[in-house]
Amino acid sequence: MNRELEHLLRTEAPQVLGALVRRFGRFDIAEDAVQEALLAAGQTWPAEGIPENPRSWLIRVGYRRMVDLLRSDQARHRREQEVGAAELAMREPERRANPAPGTDDSLTLLLLCCHPALDATAQVALTLRAVGGLTTAEIARAHGTTEPTMGARISRAKQRLARASARFTPPTDADRAAASPP
Template sequence: MRRPPPDAGVEHLLRTEAPQVLGALTRRFGRFDVAEDAVQEALIVAGRRWPAEGVPQDPRSWLIRVGYRRMVDLLRAEQARHRREQEVGRTELALGTPERRAAPTGGTDDSLTLLLLCCHPRLSPVSQVALTLRAVGGLTTAEIARA
């Protein structure tokens, strides 16, 4: 489904306003790279909406508002990714250094940890079941396939 290209007036307006919007977002957040992505997404939204709904009364403010919201989303996603990476790094560091590893006790069973890893939400349910049967249940690939 292809959308019709924006008319010449809207396209000219978007080209005229884009540098001003980019400058406003960069000044507000101090991140040119993220601001550039947010402005591009705001321009895409405007290019789709304005020909059908009409150009807003203050197009620059509209673009800044949409770009601002997108930029907040992008920065939040970046911060969340950074926190996850740091957590993984700390875990790998703790497990990778022998003196930091938990000393095994006579009754330590890593089956629960393995089960949780096999059932990670990023895996499809079919993959979760197959990995669990293989890693925790000890079944062979052929046995899993027959089941």
């Protein structure tokens, strides 16, 4: 890399970093994104020439990398939470996948489908699908809508449950005892 390009990159780096930190509020990740934008410039510009507005080019590349880094960070965080929940479930023998004889998971599934994070229409559609065993086409006909619309509604309901961290957790004996009248 020639001295002129190196000087330009050193001069622009703080401005690019400032723009990304102002936009995203995450200094740690913004710094990594700027470094990657500078690296891309160092590899691209000698062959293709310096763009008309180098700062905008660096900010755009840094912005894209910042979005990638944030998505990756969020995905890693979700995976860690899922692993933690799975480990917790394995330590709770009453909530394992092999319930005691006579246990009916349909009540728990019904309660999950009626989670407060869902609106009434989504609750009904998801309940008919999961507990009632109806097909998406049958549910769509019952609601007077198209199958793709109902499929999207059910899919969004599942996504809302995931975002709300709703879990399929059957009540324990202690839960049942607390809910029973004395």
